[in-house]
Amino acid sequence: MGPFVPDLxxxxxxxxxxxxxxFLFGFVLEQAGFSSSRRLVGVFYxxxxxxxRVFFTAAVTAAAGGLLLAAGGLLDLTAIFVNPTWLYPxxxxxxxMGLGFLLGGFCPGTSVCAVAIGKVDAMAFVGGSILGVFGYxxxxxxxxxxxxxxxxxxxxxxxxxxxxxxxxxxxxAAAAVxxxxxxxIVERKVAPETAPSRLFPVRTHVAAAGVLLAVAALAAIxxxxxxxxxxxxxxxxxxxxxxxxxxxxxxLAFRILDSDPRMRVVDLRAEATRKARxxxxxxxxxxxxxxxxxxxxxxxxxxxxxxxxxxxxADAKTAAFLLVETGFENVAYLEGGYPAFERTVLxxxxxxxxxxxxxxxxxxxxxxxxxxxxxxxxxRAAGTxxxxxxxxxxxxx
Amino acid sequence: MSDRPMNPYLxxxxxxxxxxxxxxxxxxxxxxxxxxxxLVVASVGxxxxxxxxxxxxxxxxxxxxxxxxxxxxxVFEVLxxxxxxxxxxxxxxxxxxxxxxxxxxxxxRRLLFAAAGGALFGAGAQLARGCTSGAALSGMAVLSxxxxxxxxxxxxxxxxxxxxxxxxxxxxxxxx
Numbered sequence: 044m045g046p047f048v049p050d051l052x053x054x055x056x057x058x059x060x061x062x063x064x065x066f067l068f069g070f071v072l073e074q075a076g077f078s079s080s081r082r083l084v085g086v087f088y089x090x091x092x093x094x095x096r097v098f099f100t101a102a103v104t105a106a107a108g109g110l111l112l113a114a115g116g117l118l119d120l121t122a123i124f125v126n127p128t129w130l131y132p133x134x135x136x137x138x139x140m141g142l143g144f145l146l147g148g149f150c151p152g153t154s155v156c157a158v159a160i161g162k163v164d165a166m167a168f169v170g171g172s173i174l175g176v177f178g179y180x181x182x183x184x185x186x187x188x189x190x191x192x193x194x195x196x197x198x199x200x201x202x203x204x205x206x207x208x209x210x211x212x213x214x215x216a217a218a219a220v221x222x223x224x225x226x227x228i229v230e231r232k233v234a235p236e237t238a239p240s241r242l243f244p245v246r247t248h249v250a251a252a253g254v255l256l257a258v259a260a261l262a263a264i265x266x267x268x269x270x271x272x273x274x275x276x277x278x279x280x281x282x283x284x285x286x287x288x289x290x291x292x293x294x295l296a297f298r299i300l301d302s303d304p305r306m307r308v309v310d311l312r313a314e315a316t317r318k319a320r321x322x323x324x325x326x327x328x329x330x331x332x333x334x335x336x337x338x339x340x341x342x343x344x345x346x347x348x349x350x351x352x353x354x355x356x357a358d359a360k361t362a363a364f365l366l367v368e369t370g371f372e373n374v375a376y377l378e379g380g381y382p383a384f385e386r387t388v389l390x391x392x393x394x395x396x397x398x399x400x401x402x403x404x405x406x407x408x409x410x411x412x413x414x415x416x417x418x419x420x421x422x423r424a425a426g427t428x429x430x431x432x433x434x435x436x437x438x439x440x
Numbered sequence: 441m442s443d444r445p446m447n448p449y450l451x452x453x454x455x456x457x458x459x460x461x462x463x464x465x466x467x468x469x470x471x472x473x474x475x476x477x478x479l480v481v482a483s484v485g486x487x488x489x490x491x492x493x494x495x496x497x498x499x500x501x502x503x504x505x506x507x508x509x510x511x512x513x514x515v516f517e518v519l520x521x522x523x524x525x526x527x528x529x530x531x532x533x534x535x536x537x538x539x540x541x542x543x544x545x546x547x548x549r550r551l552l553f554a555a556a557g558g559a560l561f562g563a564g565a566q567l568a569r570g571c572t573s574g575a576a577l578s579g580m581a582v583l584s585x586x587x588x589x590x591x592x593x594x595x596x597x598x599x600x601x602x603x604x605x606x607x608x609x610x611x612x613x614x615x616x
Contacts, residue, residue, distance in 0.1 A: 049467075059516075060465060070524035073529055076446070079540060087599055088606070100449050101459060105456040105457075118463070120582075128584065128585040136565065140593075144594065146557035151472035151561060153572075159525035161536050167551040169558060172562035180481070
């Protein structure tokens with residue numbers, strides 16, 4: 044499952060990949076005609092809307108493609124770099140860049156392409172941009188406070204608008220098609236003879252619009268892999284036909300006290316509950332993140348029994364089925380949820396039942412109560428281990 | 441290949457695929473202005489290390505404990521862009537040393553304005569944490585707020601500025 048950096052591809056190899064990707068990027072930009080400043084600024088005067096068409100098509104393709112890869116279980120969207128938002132600096136910087144675009148006729152990427160094919164004006168642009176960065180860096184202390192203001196973190200546009208990713212991509216594609224249509228009319232009005240849209244038959248415009256909308260619609264209706272798996276294991280017909288092992292509270296207590304190296308207890312309870320009623324020797328995984336790639340390593344040893352503990356038995360069972368569905372073996376869930384553990388092992392008044400083992404069980408539970416409490420105390424004294432976080436991909440300009 | 445530009449939808453689709461491939465393999469997007477920043481930071485770090493160490497801008501990126509700023513993903517990517525664009529220009533017979541300019545602009549004036557535009561773009565990209573490639577296009581692909589805000593700010597303000605800069609690009613009569 045992608046991305047392959049940083050887990051499968053080293054930082055060194057990544058630089059070689061950067062060179063190859065840059066080659067493709069530069070080749071496509073140049074083929075699109077982006078090494079010409081007059082074509083690039085044409086979008087602002089209406090005589091050449093190539094930039095609008097290429098830019099919007101690329102954005103929809105990449106966004107919809109990302110969702111499709113995620114739906115197929117090939118790409119983990121939570122692991123990719125999302126550029127964080129500093130709202131006012133982004134607007135101010137964008138406006139400064141807008142002015143730079145109209146004065147200079149390039150943006151940084153296209154200027155590099157134009158330099159490569161010998162445009163002298165692009166060389167001046169690149170030289171100027173080096174001075175611009177230098178000037179910014181030298182004056183940076185004066186507006187460092189502004190540059191770091193209105194930080195929203197890695198905010199997602201669809202969350203801000205209150206729609207799903209799929210619906211947003213579909214809206215984006217619709218906006219692109221609308222812009223192409225209106226843009227085409229404008230372009231033919233402004234430049235009746237030279238409009239680039241005249242170079243291509245009308246059917247290519249229609250076909251492009253159709254493909255964009257179809258791909259975006261597909262991305263919008265396909266549920267992502269995790270949602271599909273959750274839907275599968277929670278469907279009414281699933282549980283009667285599938286089994287997964289369970290563990291009794293007493294066995295769990297015994298193995299925790301024994302510090303059984305062949306068992307890993309996964310605590311799915313909410314943080315507040317976990318803190319108020321702690322269970323020692325567990326790893327905490329937030330509910331809903333059980334399929335996250337950062338945990339796969341801790342679950343993967345086959346001989347390790349993964350015991351899932353949740354507030355209810357049903358939640359633990361669902362999580363256990365999710366692990367089984369994604370290829371893990373030796374998975375079990377705690378019978379009765381955490382409350383059952385508390386009721387039996389942890390409360391002295393719990394009836395043990397009849398039979399000749401009653402005194403043994405009672406003695407064990409007495410020991411377990413003090414033993415578990417002692418383990419919790421030691422864990423607290425050692426400081427709570429920071430939850431393991433996957434190394435995130437770094438990116439951005 | 442012909443010297444006519446590619447069909448823009450096909451070019452956009454291919455550009456989208458390159459971006460998607462980048463995200464799929466490396467988990468990050470494309471960029472450009474970051475390489476300029478690395479170049480500036482590396483140069484200042486080499487020429488005036490004390491100055492770099494004292495600056496809140498450079499000290500985060502260069503000096504003891506930091507890798508050479510030129511050993512950065514975007515630096516290698518931009519080197520690739522140079523080669524790729526050159527090969528494209530070669531295959532389409534577009535390699536030519538020329539100053540492209542509007543019909544009413546002298547070469548000197550064009551170069552002056554290109555440099556000024558570059559300077560503004562370079563500075564603006566620092567403030568916005570990326571340019572048209574790194575912030576706007578790659579940001580839109582991962583559906584970040586920053587991507588859409590930066591895109592709208594660049595192009596939205598561009599339409600306003602276009603009126604004031606029309607003598608740089610248009611002939612005496614409207615149209616190309």
